[in-house]
Amino acid sequence: MQKIGSLIRKESEGQIRKGLKEADSFFVVGYSGLSGADMNFLRLALRNSKGDFLVIKNSISKRVLKEAGLEEVSEMLHGPCGLIFIKDDIISTSKVLNNFAKEHETFKIEGGILKNRILNKADIATLAKIPPKEILYTQIAMGLKSPIVGLASVLNNTLKKLVIVLDQVKNKKNTT
Numbered sequence: 387m388q389k390i391g392s393l394i395r396k397e398s399e400g401q402i403r404k405g406l407k408e409a410d411s412f413f414v415v416g417y418s419g420l421s422g423a424d425m426n427f428l429r430l431a432l433r434n435s436k437g438d439f440l441v442i443k444n445s446i447s448k449r450v451l452k453e454a455g456l457e458e459v460s461e462m463l464h465g466p467c468g469l470i471f472i473k474d475d476i477i478s479t480s481k482v483l484n485n486f487a488k489e490h491e492t493f494k495i496e497g498g499i500l501k502n503r504i505l506n507k508a509d510i511a512t513l514a515k516i517p518p519k520e521i522l523y524t525q526i527a528m529g530l531k532s533p534i535v536g537l538a539s540v541l542n543n544t545l546k547k548l549v550i551v552l553d554q555v556k557n558k559k560n561t562t
Contacts (some may be wrong), residue, residue, distance in 0.1 A: 413495060
């Protein structure tokens with residue numbers, strides 16, 4: 387029986403180390419009181435935003451996080467907790483978590499890490515308010531395009547005024 391427990395512990399530690407190595411960001415969440423269906427719904431929503439939800443014993447998580455130099459994050463682990471490793475889009479993952487937390491009052495976002503920066507609950511809520519990448523790219527493109535459009539408009543108006551002045555000079559010469 388001890389061998390099975392040891393194997394499970396090693397497997398769990400390996401999953402956490404792998405998650406820390408592959409993901410540049412992760413969140414700590416409390417999932418107390420969620421049904422199996424709610425957990426599955428959350429996992430599916432996170433998978434769509436390229437996040438992985440890992441439920442591990444706190445003692446194992448704390449040990450691995452301390453080994454990784456993340457003692458401050460290990461202090462966020464209390465009660466039934468999970469780690470959400472984010473491989474790509476931290477903004478969409480934070481949106482998924484915030485929306486899920488609004489619908490499930492027992493689900494708690496404790497904090498996390500964003501590229502070696504410790505995040506608290508408020509930081510994650512702020513991330514969730516940022517527009518998606520596509521909208522940000524559009525805003526940047528429009529911002530870059532705006533001065534060019536303005537310059538073209540000014541030059542066009544200047545040319546129109548020049549044509550009007552030349553037309554008036556021509557008309558004046560024809561009448562004299």
